[in-house]
Amino acid sequence: MDKIERITALHRILKGARYPVTVKRLQDELGCSRATVYRDLAYLRDALMAPVEGDGEAGFRYAAGQTDRFELPGLWLSSDELYALVASQQLLLRTGGGVLAGALAPLQKRLEGLLADHAGTERWPVERVRVIAHRGRKLDQAAFRCVASTVLERRQLSFEYRARSTDERTRRIVSPQRITHYRDNWYLDAWDHGRQALRSFAVDRISSARALDAPAIEMGKDELSQHLASSYGIFSGEPKGWATILFSPKAARWVADEQWHARQEGRFLADGRYELKVPYSASRELLMDVLHYGADAEIVGPPMLREQAKSLLELALTNYENDPGKR
Structure with a gap:
């Protein structure tokens, strides 16, 4: 348990105590040494202005009448919550072309200060949280x-x-x-x-x-979900059909763990291949994803979608029929 979590736990113990709490009990509940308990009590009383009273013999408590009136000031988060928050904040900062960077700048400073308190250093190495955007487009x-x-x-x-x-x-x-x-x-x-x-x-x-x-x-949530989330991808709408795609045993190891659609159906075949079925409205995005797998993916149906994939592959092949230097 780090300092922030100990202070939060110590406040909770003292706030809920009807009688003075012994140092030994505080040691046991906080999982720390006697000296650390005294340091945390001093920090709670002197830095955070908590109404702590008592001594090492009788125990410690909040002053009578002050229990319900005192709360920890500012933002108090556990280590897990703070680490999750900074990871999310870095994700927001580094995606979308930095579109949120300006708005999040004040939060960035506050988070770095909280993280520094946790780490006991002046600076938290936020650059060790790395987010790599893939094919993100520039935003105004x-x-x-x-x-x-x-x-x-x-x-x-x-x-x-x-x-x-x-x-x-x-x-x-x-x-x-x-x-x-x-x-x-x-x-x-x-x-x-x-x-x-x-x-x-x-x-x-x-x-x-x-x-x-x-x-x-x-618009009602049900209507939004039905129209915009019922089919494959962002260009959704009412599904026009279901696509059946077969993936090679090599690609199956990846595709079986992927979420293409909330209503998708998938199963491994006896020969190690993976069969994936997804509803779709517009074929463009679906074809793009399937062709991404190259020879490891085959559209089985419906026939029209299969023909579209075949035509795209044939058009792509024409780009390699001549020497680029002779064009």
């Missing part, structure tokens, strides 16, 4: 903050959207429902007023965002 910080604020404040949002597939620019007015972090990128799930439908927007394609005064139209 102003647009991201505007999007996030309208999601939390439940206000409508106006923005210009540049579709990645067609490069077309359109002006949208939406009722934000939630913001989603998926595969190192941020997406906005919203009710599109112009199209009268639920849509998902890549936040990195949003510009000129402006919060409106009108309150956002609220």
Whole structure:
């Protein structure tokens, strides 16, 4: 038990005690030496202004009438809670192109101070928590903050959207429902007023965002989940079918531990291969993931999806038919 946890436990013991608590009992409950108990009592009384009274013979307690009026000041976390918090904070800082770095800067300093108290040093080596973003896209910080604020404040949002597939620019007015972090990128799930439908927007394609005064139209959680989480990937919707994919014995060791979809079905075959079935709406993202496995994956069905994968592989092969220097 470290110092922070001992102080928290000591406060809890004294707060709940009706009679003075002996030093021997404090040693046993805190798992520390007699000298450490005295140091912690002094810190609790002198630094934190706790109403500690008593001595080594009679024991220690909080002064009568002060028990319910004193609480530990500031933020008190156990080691596990603090380590989990700093890991999460580093994850937020180092993903999304640093879009949250400015907002989290004050928290960063407070966390480093708490961690230093735990470690007994002036500086905590936060660089030893390493987060490597994979294929994350650059975000406009102003647009991201505007999007996030309208999601939390439940206000409508106006923005210009540049579709990645067609490069077309359109002006949208939406009722934000939630913001989603998926595969190192941020997406906005919203009710599109112009199209009268639920849509998902890549936040990195949003510009000129402006919060409106009108309150956002609220969608039910069940409706959101059914429309946006029922199918494969971020580009979801009502499932159009189920894809069946076979993976080689080598790839099976990896795929069997992966979560592709909440409703996926998987099983090992007698020959060591792994059969995975997932619902899907749009095929693009699913095909991208399957082709990532190369020769270790084969789409068995449905036939149309299998043909799409075959066509993509044939197109890719044409890039290698000629010497690149002769093009």
